[in-house]
Amino acid sequence: MEDVLFDLDQDGTTDYAFWGQMDQNFQFQSQLDTFLLDYNSAGQLSPWSNFGSQSMFPDAQLTLTDLDVQSPGEDACAEGETSSMDDPLEVTKHRARRLSSHPPYKVQRHAANIRERKRMLSINSAFEELRCHVPTFPYEKRLSKIDTLRLAIAYIALLREILVSGCDPKSYVDDCMKSGYKNHTNAIWNTSDLTARLSWIKWD
DNA sequence: TAGGCCATCTGGTCCT
């Protein structure tokens, strides 16, 4: 156990040295982070977005040493070492983890993290766009992602029914309001909820 | 305070 901790310490010090020497990599990292910050600030986030209250880019405030902070998984690994290191498979995994903490891997991992954040940002912007296209009440709080998807499904189903019926959309919705909308789908958003939302829509 | 929601990190897998 002691030598494991020692090794982790060693990795840490070598990493400090590594990052200190690799100005080009740091510049690359900074450029990517800067790009993502620009990407974020240029994005059309809704007023519901909580990005302002919670930093989307903790890395932007990171020092070089922050890159060496152990991940949750590594923590779990360290905690489980005493009980599981007798298992050869665990020993192999542990070696792999130690290997994965070496500098070249960290550079790739950091770049992958940035790409992943960028990818999630694009997904979130798509959700924001979708939220703008589903019927919501003016006073309603921001829809969660799952609710946005479910409401969109129900909304599309209802629009299809309106199309098939050939009726005037507004009168169709009014009829639904009066008779109680029977949604044929399994959607969570059904009956009065969806039609009540649609009653807010200006059909003209 | 528990539960919901979310962002982030991470390793694995698939694709180009």
Place this chain on the structure above:
DNA sequence: AGGACCAGATGGCCTA
């Protein structure tokens, strides 16, 4: 080989 995609783990924030 490198990037995209995915799911699991984790921790923070918010609300009932």
